[in-house]
Amino acid sequence: MNPTLEIFSQGEEVVTGQTVDTNAAWLSEHVVAMGFTVTRHTAVGDKLDDLVTLLREISVRADCCICTGGLGPTSDDLTAEAVAKAFDLPLEFDDVAFEQIKRFFMLRNRSMPESNRKQAMFPKGAERIDNAWGTAPGFSLQVGRCWFAFVPGVPFEMRHLFSESIQTTLASRFLLRPGKLITIKTLGIGESAIQERISAIEIPPQVQLGFRASPDDVQTKLLFPHDYPETAVAALASKVAEELGDSVFAIDGFGRASGDLVFVIDQLMTVGGHTLAVVETASQGLLAAKCIGLPWLLETRYEQSLERLRQKLAVTVNGNDLIATAQAVAGAIKKTGAADFVLVQLYAGDNKTFHDKDQSIILYNTLLTGDGFHQTTHSVAGPIKRKQNQAALLALDLLRRYLQHKEL
Amino acid sequence: MNPTLEIFSQGEEVVTGQTVDTNAAWLSEHVVAMGFTVTRHTAVGDKLDDLVTLLREISVRADCCICTGGLGPTSDDLTAEAVAKAFDLPLEFDDVAFEQIKRFFMLRNRSMPESNRKQAMFPKGAERIDNAWGTAPGFSLQVGRCWFAFVPGVPFEMRHLFSESIQTTLASRFLLRPGKLITIKTLGIGESAIQERISAIEIPPQVQLGFRASPDDVQTKLLFPHDYPETAVAALASKVAEELGDSVFAIDGFGRASGDLVFVIDQLMTVGGHTLAVVETASQGLLAAKCIGLPWLLETRYEQSLERLRQKLAVTVNGNDLIATAQAVAGAIKKTGAADFVLVQLYAGDNKTFHDKDQSIILYNTLLTGDGFHQTTHSVAGPIKRKQNQAALLALDLLRRYLQHKEL
Numbered sequence: 001m002n003p004t005l006e007i008f009s010q011g012e013e014v015v016t017g018q019t020v021d022t023n024a025a026w027l028s029e030h031v032v033a034m035g036f037t038v039t040r041h042t043a044v045g046d047k048l049d050d051l052v053t054l055l056r057e058i059s060v061r062a063d064c065c066i067c068t069g070g071l072g073p074t075s076d077d078l079t080a081e082a083v084a085k086a087f088d089l090p091l092e093f094d095d096v097a098f099e100q101i102k103r104f105f106m107l108r109n110r111s112m113p114e115s116n117r118k119q120a121m122f123p124k125g126a127e128r129i130d131n132a133w134g135t136a137p138g139f140s141l142q143v144g145r146c147w148f149a150f151v152p153g154v155p156f157e158m159r160h161l162f163s164e165s166i167q168t169t170l171a172s173r174f175l176l177r178p179g180k181l182i183t184i185k186t187l188g189i190g191e192s193a194i195q196e197r198i199s200a201i202e203i204p205p206q207v208q209l210g211f212r213a214s215p216d217d218v219q220t221k222l223l224f225p226h227d228y229p230e231t232a233v234a235a236l237a238s239k240v241a242e243e244l245g246d247s248v249f250a251i252d253g254f255g256r257a258s259g260d261l262v263f264v265i266d267q268l269m270t271v272g273g274h275t276l277a278v279v280e281t282a283s284q285g286l287l288a289a290k291c292i293g294l295p296w297l298l299e300t301r302y303e304q305s306l307e308r309l310r311q312k313l314a315v316t317v318n319g320n321d322l323i324a325t326a327q328a329v330a331g332a333i334k335k336t337g338a339a340d341f342v343l344v345q346l347y348a349g350d351n352k353t354f355h356d357k358d359q360s361i362i363l364y365n366t367l368l369t370g371d372g373f374h375q376t377t378h379s380v381a382g383p384i385k386r387k388q389n390q391a392a393l394l395a396l397d398l399l400r401r402y403l404q405h406k407e408l
Numbered sequence: 409m410n411p412t413l414e415i416f417s418q419g420e421e422v423v424t425g426q427t428v429d430t431n432a433a434w435l436s437e438h439v440v441a442m443g444f445t446v447t448r449h450t451a452v453g454d455k456l457d458d459l460v461t462l463l464r465e466i467s468v469r470a471d472c473c474i475c476t477g478g479l480g481p482t483s484d485d486l487t488a489e490a491v492a493k494a495f496d497l498p499l500e501f502d503d504v505a506f507e508q509i510k511r512f513f514m515l516r517n518r519s520m521p522e523s524n525r526k527q528a529m530f531p532k533g534a535e536r537i538d539n540a541w542g543t544a545p546g547f548s549l550q551v552g553r554c555w556f557a558f559v560p561g562v563p564f565e566m567r568h569l570f571s572e573s574i575q576t577t578l579a580s581r582f583l584l585r586p587g588k589l590i591t592i593k594t595l596g597i598g599e600s601a602i603q604e605r606i607s608a609i610e611i612p613p614q615v616q617l618g619f620r621a622s623p624d625d626v627q628t629k630l631l632f633p634h635d636y637p638e639t640a641v642a643a644l645a646s647k648v649a650e651e652l653g654d655s656v657f658a659i660d661g662f663g664r665a666s667g668d669l670v671f672v673i674d675q676l677m678t679v680g681g682h683t684l685a686v687v688e689t690a691s692q693g694l695l696a697a698k699c700i701g702l703p704w705l706l707e708t709r710y711e712q713s714l715e716r717l718r719q720k721l722a723v724t725v726n727g728n729d730l731i732a733t734a735q736a737v738a739g740a741i742k743k744t745g746a747a748d749f750v751l752v753q754l755y756a757g758d759n760k761t762f763h764d765k766d767q768s769i770i771l772y773n774t775l776l777t778g779d780g781f782h783q784t785t786h787s788v789a790g791p792i793k794r795k796q797n798q799a800a801l802l803a804l805d806l807l808r809r810y811l812q813h814k815e816l
Binding site for chain 2 (some may be wrong): 029190191295360
């Protein structure tokens with residue numbers, strides 16, 4: 001069993017929603033990678049009783065707790081006081097901490113306000129965590145079952161204190177056996193369809209299976225215990241990936257292509273020495289925008305009206321045949337441009353359909369390469385911004401499939 | 409005393425830090441505005457016992473709880489099961505919900521996987537919350553002291569369900585005395601510059617002042633108690649807005665332009681009956697992409713190379729004078745196109761500068777309208793994606809300033 005850890009975030013700005021709590025996610029990601037099981041995140045405001053209650057709860061429930069915020073000099077910074085009250089410990093003045101705080105102000109040619117004196121008061125038995133990045137030192141304390149670390153809520157101070165001090169302490173205080181996480185990333189297939197496709201695969205009970213759908217991909221996650229044999233990890237991950245077939249664009253944690261779709265394409269285009277021209281319609285600039293800074297994208301244009309696009313490029317194919325039109329557009333661009341690949345995205349659906357979240361547009365993607373035309377067709381529904389994003393991703397994904405497999 | 413409310417976020421991806429929990433902040437902001445006191449945020453993973461424990465805790469501690477996540481079709485979506493177990497309620501099949509789920513798939517020409525059937529199972533006594541935005545309906549349930557609402561974790565579904573259903577129910581079930589929140593949204597000025605500019609204004613202790621910086625704006629927030637006099641609210645908000653001047657593009661909660669930048673521009677363009685052509689460079693499609701679906705945007709093009717842009721449009725002005733070049737480009741577009749406004753974005757900075765987060769590019773925006781040329785120039789540093797986003801926003805902001813003030 002991994003040791004359990006809770007994240008405790010303190011501050012009115014968090015519970016009132018003025019601040020998105022990025023600290024909790026950052027800390028969790030780091031401690032999970034170390035081998036902790038994170039059981040809870042809790043945020044409470046700057047109220048002494050709420051803090052006391054929560055500290056007591058955690059002290060009997062978790063092996064470790066990292067608490068952010070409430071170490072500042074103002075009256076709503078109550079952490080030390082709450083810890084003292086929760087565990088019946090007197091507050092003691094720490095000379096070294098006080099010298100550090102005074103020095104912080106001195107180095108910045110500022111005089112120390114009297115209120116900062118309180119930042120040198122710690123509950124009896126606490127160990128100071130020096131903070132070279134701000135005025136507030138952190139502290140740590142073992143209470144019953146739980147080892148608490150208290151750090152400032154300012155993200156960059158918190159991150160420095162974690163990386164430079166807490167991480168080492170955790171590694172020495174706990175017996176940690178990090179698991180192995182494999183993330184299979186797909187595009188063009190939904191979460192429930194994935195679940196159905198892999199339902200025949202037997203997932204051993206020690207392996208945790210999870211899913212995450214975001215606007216840019218669907219991720220299937222396999223978390224293996226630390227002592228799970230390497231070959232069995234590889235076998236299961238391969239089996240799942242195989243079931244998902246060509247929809248898989250990357251697998252993180254498996255020594256294969258990893259990262260997001262654009263990153264995967266960038267690697268493949270760079271290795272292959274290819275260049276690209278793009279014509280987009282439904283995504284209205286978003287396809288090009290996703291490729292910002294990539295030197296192999298030579299030429300990009302988008303056009304809201306298919307009619308105007310045909311006029312501009314003198315394409316005479318019947319505009320109702322979108323596959324033939326896309327091929328003609330690609331051919332015209334190829335002739336005048338320098339890129340060796342041309343990617344064309346067209347779609348069927350009028351303006352009303354495009355705006356209506358309950359109606360679908362049909363996307364026609366054509367890729368022209370040295371060995372001819374490659375096609376995909378997709379139906380996409382949802383709010384207009386979802387259609388736009390899917391249109392950009394699915395066109396790029398045609399390029400990815402070609403590059404990864406050189407056949408479709 | 410305000411009724412208390414807790415936010416409960418469910419999902420392995422949250423506690424393991426794979427996802428930053430933006431739902432909690434979004435919901436908190438909205439319920440605080442309605443008059444609730446948010447006492448806690450808690451996140452737990454997809455473990456039945458953890459969910460059951462937390463549900464029971466909250467049911468005796470809060471007046472209301474909004475719970476996100478765990479309503480999907482897969483085996484790790486455990487909300488309904490956890491509620492049933494926590495409060496000893498049988499799960500019942502809801503015909504109407506099942507029809508809605510089937511219809512969702514039918515409209516998208518997809519067959520419904522068997523696993524989605526479970527999304528129509530609710531604990532006895534629950535009221536369904538219809539979801540036109542995804543497959544998972546939500547549900548609500550009173551347990552002891554606490555009224556629970558369960559909604560999907562997908563942010564846009566959650567937001568729709570909150571705005572279209574839960575908000576109304578909350579307003580009718582609870583006696584709420586909302587404070588008055590005013591949010592002043594700015595672009596092109598940083599958080600510390602804002603703090604400095606308004607430092608001379610005396611903020612009464614009952615008024616809460618907060619700031620929030622996002623990629624798309626910086627928000628200055630003033631939260632007034634419910635019984636604060638209207639005239640005093642208006643006076644203080646106006647004073648703060650005045651100090652921030654033209655950087656303010658919207659003020660939410662003040663009967664003036666509100667919403668995001670593109671929304672504000674859309675209103676103004678529509679009212680004025682104007683049309684626009686855009687040429688973008690540094691933002692590489694992102695400016696157009698942000699305007700997806702807006703009918704007054706007639707023509708858009710982007711070009712990575714200034715040289716090619718000059719060639720294509722036969723602009724002969726010296727390319728080193730970017731203001732003159734932008735004006736010539738705008739003039740050329742105006743002559744050939746149908747739009748009455750032309751917005752041109754150029755930038756100075758080589759490829760290396762663009763990629764280097766520690767170096768700045770200089771943005772030159774030109775807007776050509778019936779009464780001539782309007783210019784802004786900005787220096788933008790940071791990672792390439794930040795430069796891209798700022799380039800798109802700052803060009804659009806020139807249009808906004810013109811439309812709001814018809815002078816610069």
